[in-house]
Amino acid sequence: MITKxxxxxxxxxxxALLWEYVNNVxxxxxxxxxxxxxxxxxxxxxxxxxxxxxxxSDIVKKETYDFKDKGDRNITLRPEGTAGVVRxxxxxxEYALPDAKKYYYNETMYRxxxxxxxxxxxxxxxxxxxxxxxxxLVDAEVISLQYNILNALHISNLQVNINxxxxxxxxxxxxxxxxxxxxxxxxxxxxDCQERLKTNPLxxxxxxxxxxxxxxxxxxxxxxxxxxxxxxxFEKVLxxxxxxxIDYQVDSNIVRGLDYYDHTVFEIVxxxxxxxxxxxxxGGGRYNKLIKELDGPxxxxxGFACGIDRIVEVLxxxxxxxxxxxxxxxxxxxxxxxxxxxxxxxxxxxRLNGVMTETNxxxxxxxxxxxxxxxxxxxxxxxxxxxDLKKGLVTIKDNATKEEEKVDLxxxxxxxxxxx
RNA sequence: GCGGAAUUGGUGAAGUGGUUAACACGCCGGAUUGUGGCUCCGGUACGCAAGGGUUCGAUCCCCUUAUUUCGCCCCA
Numbered sequence: 170m171i172t173k174x175x176x177x178x179x180x181x182x183x184x185a186l187l188w189e190y191v192n193n194v195x196x197x198x199x200x201x202x203x204x205x206x207x208x209x210x211x212x213x214x215x216x217x218x219x220x221x222x223x224x225x226s227d228i229v230k231k232e233t234y235d236f237k238d239k240g241d242r243n244i245t246l247r248p249e250g251t252a253g254v255v256r257x258x259x260x261x262x263e264y265a266l267p268d269a270k271k272y273y274y275n276e277t278m279y280r281x282x283x284x285x286x287x288x289x290x291x292x293x294x295x296x297x298x299x300x301x302x303x304x305x306l307v308d309a310e311v312i313s314l315q316y317n318i319l320n321a322l323h324i325s326n327l328q329v330n331i332n333x334x335x336x337x338x339x340x341x342x343x344x345x346x347x348x349x350x351x352x353x354x355x356x357x358x359x360x361d362c363q364e365r366l367k368t369n370p371l372x373x374x375x376x377x378x379x380x381x382x383x384x385x386x387x388x389x390x391x392x393x394x395x396x397x398x399x400x401x402x403f404e405k406v407l408x409x410x411x412x413x414x415i416d417y418q419v420d421s422n423i424v425r426g427l428d429y430y431d432h433t434v435f436e437i438v439x440x441x442x443x444x445x446x447x448x449x450x451x452g453g454g455r456y457n458k459l460i461k462e463l464d465g466p467x468x469x470x471x472g473f474a475c476g477i478d479r480i481v482e483v484l485x486x487x488x489x490x491x492x493x494x495x496x497x498x499x500x501x502x503x504x505x506x507x508x509x510x511x512x513x514x515x516x517x518x519x520r521l522n523g524v525m526t527e528t529n530x531x532x533x534x535x536x537x538x539x540x541x542x543x544x545x546x547x548x549x550x551x552x553x554x555x556x557d558l559k560k561g562l563v564t565i566k567d568n569a570t571k572e573e574e575k576v577d578l579x580x581x582x583x584x585x586x587x588x589x
Numbered sequence: 590g591c592g593g594a595a596u597u598g599g600u601g602a603a604g605u606g607g608u609u610a611a612c613a614c615g616c617c618g619g620a621u622u623g624u625g626g627c628u629c630c631g632g633u634a635c636g637c638a639a640g641g642g643u644u645c646g647a648u649c650c651c652c653u654u655a656u657u658u659c660g661c662c663c664c665a
Contacts, residue, residue: 172638173656228664280663282663283662292665427664475665476664478665534618535624536624538625566624
């Protein structure tokens, strides 16, 4: 038997129902905020991710799906959504437009990792990118949009953890101070951290192994190294979030694993799910440098991404969604071939009038049809029999009250709709 | 990439080195000449993840592989 590749998932049944529901909420919220849907390729030139996500990030170092196509090009399956959107923005010279571009996407991503709960090799993220504006209002809008989507899904106890890495100058000053502080003490930290000191010292801050270490607790904080401009900027963002009533927490250890971030970085968690592993439902940040890094002009960008797979897992724990099930409106029952011909016609008519209709497509007997109708949670049954059909009549039965009535065959659609 | 645990039908699962792999749910059929959901009766794994080995004989022992799951790492 052929089985699904490791770390992939078939989304079906009730999961698919929840999935659809999440998508509907996402789409309508994105539309209310005036974000434009964008679909970029599932694969891109490998170089795009190396230059954007960053050579030192784990994502690029060991987690990408890379291959050579038949033209000997280096191709990578996208591990995240920002790079492709930014590439498109630059390639189409949209930076020349007078307004900021506000994009949202909802796509599968690929990372070659060891699968675990809440971590798959193929997973789906929705997210946004706002390109061309560095206004603090946009930071607040993006964070609040993410927050409000999760809120609209009735995920409780949401909290935004937020930090600022500052501009280049601030970031470099901080990095210098951190390395200076850590170098004499590095022997006391874990092996990975010793490696990180050289490659990506900021990541030492959210090391799980050393998280309780005094060394890290007393380490310099990013916020203390922000220059005046960056600091004012960060304070403004927080002020706007206050106005929007967003529940946030400044957490100086949030640095994020992607190299392209500067200024605002954030992630959103549901405090209900204690296992801190998969409770990070989404994260994001500002990436002003990235556009230039990818051969565009000096510009601005900010975005977030949320994992739908994780969100669906959370929804499953919420009472509201536990009994979610599909219900059809009408089940049309018949037995004989002659009845079947009438059924064909009636079913099509109902469907074309927008009534969710199912019928006996397994050549079942009457008893089997009743059972199937119950399994499908049919609200109404339409029962055909030869004798009545000759008189131009069909039976409509309410599957809840068991009341039934014979109605005119020609008026079946109206009669059904009147009862729904 | 490293370490631990798991893998029996549509589902939940019991089980033993030796004829027909419990039990339950579900599903199918019948009792009920075309109006059911109750009840009763019957059927429902050519097979115990895949491949190989040990053995007179393995679902149960060993090896390999795959997948799942937990932890590390990392992230959504």
